[in-house]
Amino acid sequence: MKVLLIGDKGTIGSAVKATLRGRGHEVVGASRKDPSHPVDITDADSIERLFQDVGAVDAVACAGGHVKYGTLSSLSYGDYRSSLGDKALGQIELVRRGLQYVTGRGSFTLITGVLATYPVVTASAAAAANGAVEAFVRAAALEVPPLRINAVSPTLLAESVGKAGHMFPGVEPVTAKRVANAYVRSIEGAETGMIYRLFDGTS
Numbered sequence: 001m002k003v004l005l006i007g008d009k010g011t012i013g014s015a016v017k018a019t020l021r022g023r024g025h026e027v028v029g030a031s032r033k034d035p036s037h038p039v040d041i042t043d044a045d046s047i048e049r050l051f052q053d054v055g056a057v058d059a060v061a062c063a064g065g066h067v068k069y070g071t072l073s074s075l076s077y078g079d080y081r082s083s084l085g086d087k088a089l090g091q092i093e094l095v096r097r098g099l100q101y102v103t104g105r106g107s108f109t110l111i112t113g114v115l116a117t118y119p120v121v122t123a124s125a126a127a128a129a130n131g132a133v134e135a136f137v138r139a140a141a142l143e144v145p146p147l148r149i150n151a152v153s154p155t156l157l158a159e160s161v162g163k164a165g166h167m168f169p170g171v172e173p174v175t176a177k178r179v180a181n182a183y184v185r186s187i188e189g190a191e192t193g194m195i196y197r198l199f200d201g202t203s
Contacts, residue, residue, distance in 0.1 A: 001106075002026045003187060004050075004057045006039060006094065007064025011159050012111070015176035016063050016183045023184065028054050031064065041065070041090030042082075044097065051101045059187045060098045061109040062091050067126040075125055083125035087111075088132035095140060095149065107148040109186040110137060114155040114199050120167050134195050141193030148192035152182045155199035174198045 003020055007013040008029030017027050030037035030050055039050040041064070065087030068079040091110045098108065115123045116130030130153070137151045156164060158173040165173070182196040 001058035001187065002028065002056075003059045003061060004028050004030065004054055004098075006030050006041065006060075006062045007111075009034075010064055011157060011176050012154070012179050013063035015180040016061060019177070019180040019184060020187070023188075025187075028057070030054075041094060042086050044093050047090075047093055047097045051097055054101070056101055056103050057098075058103055058106045059109065060094060060102060060107075061183055061187065062094055062111055063183075065090060065111060065129070067129050069122045069126065071122055072124060080125050080128065083129045084132060087126075087129040088136070091133055092136055095136075095144075099144065099147070102147055105146045105148065105190075107150065107187055107192075108144075109183050110149070110151040112151050112153040112195065114153060114171075114197075116153065117197065118199070123167070137195065138193050145192070148186075148190070150186040150191060150194040150196065152179060152186065153195050153197045153199075154179045154182075171199075 003025050005017055005027050008017045009031050020027050030039045032040055040046040067083040067087050095108050110133055112130040112133045115127040116134055119127040137149055140149050154174055156168040156171050156173045158175045161173055
């Protein structure tokens with residue numbers, strides 16, 4: 001399959017790209033700083049240019065999205081707006097714009113995160129964005145057939161424990177490779193409207 005992967009340079013994106021290529025898929029990477037396929041998912045025109053450049057694909061997957069962290073009293077309206085605009089509305093626009101470019105029974109795979117289910121202090125903007133993505137996936141699954149749409153919701157990454165582990169005391173981290181396998185399940189499988197939660201022992 002030909003898979004368009006947004007955010008292929010990050011920890012999760014790199015693992016997804018390597019895993020998909022290892023399974024024989026063609027992966028077209030895109031990110032803000034990609035010289036061949038630059039994209040800013042907060043800009044609808046940028047997303048449209050990306051799809052026009054890449055053309056028809058069998059799947060679209062997103063492994064990126066930026067959110068702001070801080071207490072309720074320190075985060076501004078702009079911080080919440082940018083968080084929702086990037087991780088939530090940006091991914092929603094990827095689906096909207098991608099509908100005419102994904103072929104057959106192709107799929108969309110979006111990314112959320114554990115904070116939608118188990119929030120921590122300073123993560124209200126991230127929790128709101130993740131929750132919005134999950135609600136969108138469940139609703140969009142009713143409208144996009146024969147295309148499919150799912151989301152991957154990882155907990156703390158093992159590769160990020162040194163940087164963010166203090167925010168998740170007692171949480172068992174998950175490897176980027178395991179997260180990548182959830183993307184494979186979404187892209188190669190037949191399920192739709194699913195949130196693959198990679199925490200609490202689930203898969």
